[in-house]
Amino acid sequence: MGAKYEQPNLKLPSEYRGGFESNGDSALFSVKWREFFNDPYLVGLIDSALANNFDMRIALKNIEIANRNLRINKSEYLPSVDANIGTVNKQYRSKDFYSSASSKWYDQKGEKAPESLFTYQSQFSSGLSFSWELDVWGRIANEGDILKADWLNTQETRNAVQTKLIADIASGYFNLLKLDAQIEVAKRNLSLNDSTLRMIKLQFDAGEITALALQQTESQRLLAASMIPELEKDIVIQENALRILIGEMPNAIERADSLSNTLVNFDEQNISLGSPLEIIRRRPDIKAAEYDVIAANADMNIQQIMRYPQLSLSGVFGVNSMLPKNWFNIPGALLGGIAGELTTPIFKNKKLKNIYEVAKIDREKEELNFQRTVMEAVSEVSNTITTVDKQKEQLDLSNQRVANSQLAVKNALLLFKSGYATYLEVITAQSNALKSELDLLEIKQKQLNSYVSLYRALGGGWD
Template identity: 70%
Template sequence: MNTMTLKRLVYITAVLVSLSACKVGKRYVQPELNLPESFRGDTLTYQQDTITFAQVSWRAFFNDPQLIALIDTALVNNYDMRTALKNIEIANRNLKQNKLEYLPSIDGNIATVNRQYRSRDFYGNPSSGWYGDKEAPDNLFNYQSQFATGLEFSWELDIWGRIAHQQDILKSDFLDSYEAKNAIQTRLIADVAKGYFNLIMLDAQIEVAKRNLQLNDSTLRMIRLQYDAGEITALAIQQTESQRLVAASLIPELEKEIALQENALNVLIGEMPNVVSRGFKIDSLMNTENSITLGAPLEIVRNRPDIKRAEYALVAANAEMNIQQIMRYPQLSLSGVFGVNAMLPKNWFNIPGALLGGIAGGITAPVFRNGRLKNAWEVAKIEREMTELELQKTVMEAVHEVSNAVITVEKQKEQIALARRRVENSELAVRNASLLFMSDYATYLEVITAQSNALSSELALVDIRQKQLEAYVDLYRALGGGWQEMTIE
């Protein structure tokens, strides 16, 4: 290869590389998501400078130190979280490797030895010069020898932007893995919080059951005194004892539920079964009284990991469609080799006699592939449309989820107010029934009924308070909260 030819090759290569900046395909544009102006059930007005519910850090959202410690442990030890972090590492490595695709691939041929043997019925004669002046044998003579060492390269010039589109796919995969981690984190925080709330609720219920059992014991003693005085029959003692056993049977059942819930929480935090430490102030577990709003529906597109993952999938599908389009275009590739090559081992590294060099370039274009390339492109376009529909579906479901959570929170406030009035009324009924019974103005059945109503109303209040806490957590997660670092000032 003379100097002029080399200069021309370098010039042509530079021109072709500059052409690789031409990126063929449809540029990604976020589709219309048809978001409403506000969430159904939201009575607050969103202002641009107001902190939204989803922007609050989970550390500021929860008040209980024991709960925060459990979440911290879960974020470090939970196996799903650890797996998600590994997926981020893999995606990051793939993305970094893609940047090297623009460079040629080079392979080093350390040593190649090729010896071919033929016999007398073969149509050729020894040609390697191995035998020199000696006469070659008739059978299994050395027909050809080759000893080579060198460098080989191949280079596909990305004229139409295939590698760039592939980078879009890998970048989407990386961002998707990051959002997958965020999605796992938000779900994990919600699950740990709900499990912790359930423990608090079970503690409160067992306290109610024990208190009611003491009340039943007191009533039973009073009934027995009246029986001994001959004022009532044995039936009264039996029915009162039955009511007492109902309250007593709740305690082992609740103790079992507490142990199972503690085990479930330990699974989430990645630890073996053990007792879970917890506080007992059910009214101060979360920050829900701050001046925060739900925000505009557009905020969930920016906050919710599942929506962002759906959009990254659409970006990747768009890039894949462009790649399938590029596969129908001509492809340019360069290849070459440089090294030493000789027929005899003694001449293997004889410079310059054994020097070998070569370069080749080619432009290939598909002419007839039985319609496979066009079909792959058309299928990729349809798959992109399906992915866009999936994004719009995810957004719609997210808006519904927020609306359901808002309505649940508001209606449960009303239920709590009614449940508290019911507890107050049932406690008053128990006191009045006991007083009237001692004054012979009420029967023992009325006392038992009042105590039964008091037990059920107190348990119902504890249950609805737990559901209210869970509703706030569901709302927080529905809005995309749980992974942000912004805190309430």
Template identity: 60%
Template structure:
């Protein structure tokens, strides 16, 4: 017995010695070559903190918008699918953690009967026939009745199992960050859709007001036509200008319904009317606007973090593929009962069975499969690092572009407001001069057309500025956490 057990203890000692070995490369974060600050207008450079850490409930000030976002986070199909993806990754992580434990299998009842014929090289088992003469054709050669417990345990010598666990953990964390990225995009898309809806509401008010103004002008032109002071051409051109403004109303009503349906689709609901809150002003807490640093962007933006976890998973996958090319050590054993005759199945101690084994196996020639798998995993890791660098570059550019848009849209807004004020004054003066005979009807309808265009443009700039605030919030990684 001692002679048999010594090699097994030698194997255990070898196992403990080799378990300290680990192949592959530890993950090290790449150098992102980040600038010290974003490219932005001077007015934002002295800001402190970062917008990304502002709760989205504090960032938006419209209760109707907040209700829409709440509904979207609860019912959006992409969000629900992302949560299931996280659960799948969590199950896979639990499976990877269990890889460090042995496998135990119980065979509750097993029967093995083998028959041979006279041309077989051996004879029937004597205990089965108990001295009786066996058939020459299809005699029972072997009979087994067994119940046992089998144990198999692979020792993680080269870090293969730990690499699998690291890969599963990184995949789980990447799925969580993917869900956060979906949430930031969802919040931004709902906010942009809602702001577009408010813009359309404001534009349809402008169009209807302009139609009323054109009706008043047309009545004035009719009076002068009846008095013989102008020709029918003036009435026709004035009516044409009125029809242009009137045709905008059904177009905008169409866009409003389509935008409402699109917003409700994001919230997982069927088409219906959407309750509005405030107008296109004071919808965002602009006092919270501050850029932070590009380094804080790397730490907070979900898609960057997702890309990094994918790189960590690819690095672990590469290490796992490399470990598969090295020897593997498996310990095992069995304990139970085994008898040739069914009546002796549980005859203890006569039917007792016990075994212990240890296998140290080394792949030698696998048709280059293991080497190819390792080389492919190494290239996949390089691709994951390129994807991470690309995501970081895109993120920094998006933040810089958002700051540029905000700065330039402020200038456009000042000019657009001045243009609207000037257009309204021009309409007022044109009507007064026309009534006094110092202006033609063409000057009146031209002034009204310019006023319509200017007001429409002003509303669009206000909406674009709100979208830029939202895009800045999203690009900085804001909106994925309710509490900070």
């Protein structure tokens, strides 16, 4: 009874829109995360996170719960049996009650039945009872489909947590390396400013320049010096954030010495991005969205089944007596019975129909959500491909800018010593050099993050 699930038409394009073509044989999404990252410190952090991160551990507990629910569903195909170890039932009535005392009870006791609070009924029983619903229309089977979809959903949730966790750790680790590099740039620039300040002081003492030149040079030096404690603060905060991700108390993080593209295995010429169809089989969020549709489809079937007749069997076997002394008198106290029940709803004020229609609409809603998730995933991959390509161009331009600004600082100092440049030109050149080097490190970090984002967007990182 009900409709079988069929995957909707997703109208996928044949290829991604992006800024570069990949013609390699190795699919990026199929690369294991241990092979994608080259840095042993980063791999160690990820290993610790997968074992100790609280979100990962919660996801595993959810999988255990879903697995237990599946076992419960399988047992519903079997009859349920209950044991009545012992029941004592005594009811008392008085003369105004529309009945009379049980003469048998008082005759056996050799007593006269009273008029008030006489024993009206007395039972002592033990036995076994069972009930069994026959799954004629497949209600239990459809409930099993819902629970199976939930179980698979928890698996994909765990995979999604892992891919996000790996990406977050990689991003934080790259940020830490960037901060290390930036603090080195700041210290180097501070040393350069110290040299310039000493030179300016000599010229001021010789009366060749004004006090304004000395003050502006000192301000430039203080600006470079103030960056160092700010960066040191950011380093501690980032280290603590990484420690939280790996489930440990705040502490320092061991790391590599430099920020470079060699931290990840990404070669545009030797990788394949695959097709949009493949991310449906890979991305945890897409698979989870489809399992939601499957569960909604099964629930719709259940609501349809509830409008049809239900067949069940029940029975009881045990002992029952009026007097305690005859409780286990065999065969006199034996009790047995079996019943078959076929019930069907007749008039429910259209409640069952409307519940079914709501379930049907909910299934359509989950299908729309599935289609939207697929569309957003394809768009995310396309955006990330473009980002990778354009950041490569930005990196080339930024390298040229750093080389040019460093040359400008060198020439400004030489010209200043020769009297062909002012102190303002020296300060401006040093300021531009500092900014260009810091910007270069930002772009390097963004490029590494874009590689990780593309790897994750294609469905990699969970195996």
